[in-house]
Amino acid sequence: MSTVSEPVSLSAPRGADAGLTPKQLADKYGLSVSGRRPGLIAYTKQLWARRHFIWAFATARLVAQYTDAKLGQLWQVVTPLLNCAVFYLVFGVILNNKDGFPKYIAWLCIGVFVFQFTQSAVQSGTRAISDNLGLIRALHFPRASLPIAFTVIQLQQLLISMVVLVVVVVATGVKPSVTWVLVIPALILQSMFNTGVALIMARIGAKTSDISQLIPFAMRAWLYMSGVMYSIQDRIDKWTPAIQWLMTVNPASVYMDLIRHALAPEIYNKHIYGEHAQKLPHHLWAMGLAWGVVLLAIGYVFFWKAEEEYGRG
Amino acid sequence: MADIDLSKNDIVRDADVAREPTVIVDDVHIVYRVHGAGSGKGSATSAVSRILSRKRSAGVREVHAVRGISFTAYKGEAVGLIGSNGSGKSTMLAAIAGLLPTEKGGIYTNGQPSLLGVNAALMNELTGERNVILGCLAMGMPPAEVRRRYDDIVEFSGINEKGDFISLPMRTYSSGMGARLRFSIAAAKTHDVLLIDEALATGDQAFQQRSKKRIEELRKSAGTVFLVSHDNSSIREVCERTIWIEHGELVMDGPTDEVVGRYERGERP
Numbered sequence: 089m090s091t092v093s094e095p096v097s098l099s100a101p102r103g104a105d106a107g108l109t110p111k112q113l114a115d116k117y118g119l120s121v122s123g124r125r126p127g128l129i130a131y132t133k134q135l136w137a138r139r140h141f142i143w144a145f146a147t148a149r150l151v152a153q154y155t156d157a158k159l160g161q162l163w164q165v166v167t168p169l170l171n172c173a174v175f176y177l178v179f180g181v182i183l184n185n186k187d188g189f190p191k192y193i194a195w196l197c198i199g200v201f202v203f204q205f206t207q208s209a210v211q212s213g214t215r216a217i218s219d220n221l222g223l224i225r226a227l228h229f230p231r232a233s234l235p236i237a238f239t240v241i242q243l244q245q246l247l248i249s250m251v252v253l254v255v256v257v258v259a260t261g262v263k264p265s266v267t268w269v270l271v272i273p274a275l276i277l278q279s280m281f282n283t284g285v286a287l288i289m290a291r292i293g294a295k296t297s298d299i300s301q302l303i304p305f306a307m308r309a310w311l312y313m314s315g316v317m318y319s320i321q322d323r324i325d326k327w328t329p330a331i332q333w334l335m336t337v338n339p340a341s342v343y344m345d346l347i348r349h350a351l352a353p354e355i356y357n358k359h360i361y362g363e364h365a366q367k368l369p370h371h372l373w374a375m376g377l378a379w380g381v382v383l384l385a386i387g388y389v390f391f392w393k394a395e396e397e398y399g400r401g
Numbered sequence: 402m403a404d405i406d407l408s409k410n411d412i413v414r415d416a417d418v419a420r421e422p423t424v425i426v427d428d429v430h431i432v433y434r435v436h437g438a439g440s441g442k443g444s445a446t447s448a449v450s451r452i453l454s455r456k457r458s459a460g461v462r463e464v465h466a467v468r469g470i471s472f473t474a475y476k477g478e479a480v481g482l483i484g485s486n487g488s489g490k491s492t493m494l495a496a497i498a499g500l501l502p503t504e505k506g507g508i509y510t511n512g513q514p515s516l517l518g519v520n521a522a523l524m525n526e527l528t529g530e531r532n533v534i535l536g537c538l539a540m541g542m543p544p545a546e547v548r549r550r551y552d553d554i555v556e557f558s559g560i561n562e563k564g565d566f567i568s569l570p571m572r573t574y575s576s577g578m579g580a581r582l583r584f585s586i587a588a589a590k591t592h593d594v595l596l597i598d599e600a601l602a603t604g605d606q607a608f609q610q611r612s613k614k615r616i617e618e619l620r621k622s623a624g625t626v627f628l629v630s631h632d633n634s635s636i637r638e639v640c641e642r643t644i645w646i647e648h649g650e651l652v653m654d655g656p657t658d659e660v661v662g663r664y665e666r667g668e669r670p
Contacts, residue, residue: 099473101420101473103419110428111509117421119509120509121508121509123498123499137541138541140544141535149524155526229539396502
């Protein structure tokens with residue numbers, strides 16, 4: 089048996105490198121520190137390289153989600169429709185919101201579907217990291233792939249729901265018009281906003297799992313304040329300027345109004361509905377654009393700042 | 402076996418030639434912080450009193466998993482990591498992969514070391530076919546390469562030997578079949594530094610032989626392979642160098658025959 093001192097030479101650098109410290113050796117051969125956060129541009133490049141994974145992951149999740157349910161992916165459409173029915177019963181029939189309101193069912197359904205899009209982005213964003221720790225601890229990929237993939241899932245679901253929404257809107261007597269095209273830029277802006285929010289929530293949710301207990305309350309408060317089942321503009325004059333401003337810039341109602349106006353412009357037409365016609369706040373597109381761009385940028389940088397910490401400890 | 406012996410001789414003969422390092426582990430300490438490890442004080446009243454008294458959660462305990470390990474691995478090496486359960490082998494591997502932060506010291510690597518752990522990306526509800534594609538994309542392969550390698554992966558896994566199983570959901574697979582498919586996906590990509598944690602003990606005899614051959618190929622085309630295993634015979638077959646870790650400390654680092662021999666006899670130097 090050989091001595092213990094001899095095997096150490098397997099680790100030690102040989103020949104020209106003999107005597108170098110580990111740090112010097114690492115520098116000489118250009119080795120990098122394992123697990124360090126890449127720069128913002130390098131990170132974006134890595135993320136772009138994983139775009140096929142993000143898409144495949146989102147599609148796979150969507151398919152896997154409903155394999156146990158007998159009705160399968162039909163639930164994607166049935167759930168928001170049931171929500172619409174409940175809201176119609178409570179706010180339309182019992183609280184009598186619908187009388188005189190132009191196309192109340194179309195108004196309500198668009199509101200519910202659009203709000204649901206943001207709501208599920210927040211919810212799945214919060215769990216994006218904590219529910220996928222196994223994946224994070226096993227493989228290397230830009231972690232932002234996960235919240236983004238979950239937003240893609242919501243978008244895919246919304247596109248299916250959109251078909252149903254169009255059927256509902258047409259059934260209430262709204263005629264198809266060229267303004268329908270505006271749904272596309274509005275949804276793109278809302279997707280950007282949702283991605284930003286999902287990234288922010290993903291970082292918070294990864295650190296403090298308590299937050300997922302609070303989310304349902306926050307989302308319900310947001311839902312009731314966003315004018316899903318009533319009109320903010322009908323009441324806005326009664327409020328103080330601060331609340332007026334808050335209710336107007338609320339991103340959920342901004343995107344809701346954009347899509348309502350795109351799908352059913354006649355709701356806002358004074359010549360048809362006179363005093364019952366809905367009013368649109370000013371600068372709606374500017375607000376939608378600002379929310380989308382700013383939130384996406386903030387969320388992306390905020391998430392990237394903690395990149396090396398996800399899935400640890 | 403013949404070429405493994407050859408490479409062993411190379412190391413002895415090339416004593417004066419500078420080698421290219423791929424992984425440098427420099428005096429690394431790793432500490433786990435375990436939350437809620439206290440005496441079961443997760444009740445509501447204790448949570449409230451903890452908030453009121455503004456104390457940091459009392460249930461945090463520190464586990465010093467790795468204490469000052471240093472070694473350097475070079476291109477072309479297959480390094481085995483042995484030691485009893487809880488000695489810090491898997492922790493060391495995760496730290497090399499960059500998945501765990503070090504408390505002190507540094508780990509320098511050539512390229513991105515990958516843990517052979519693609520199983521986490523797979524979904525049991527999906528067909529084997531979709532899982533192959535998803536797993537490859539998760540490892541960062543471009544779609545064209547996935548299409549090119551798809552047939553090889555399925556053939557290597559041997560899933561279709563007993564009928565068309567690849568188009569069935571993975572939840573219908575036996576545990577051995579699932580493990581084989583996971584290994585086949587993970588081993589499809591060539592890595593600069595490949596880290597394998599107890600993945601060789603899966604599948605039947607024929608599959609184990611095939612996977613050992615595949616690791617040998619990966620090692621030649623890639624750079625360095627690390628293998629954690631309690632199966633000393635697979636360490637002997639695959640690795641020419643072995644590091645013995647105990648209580649988070651490096652006990653011995655040397656040629657496999659010598660280190661594993663001493664480990665089996667329980668002779669700590």
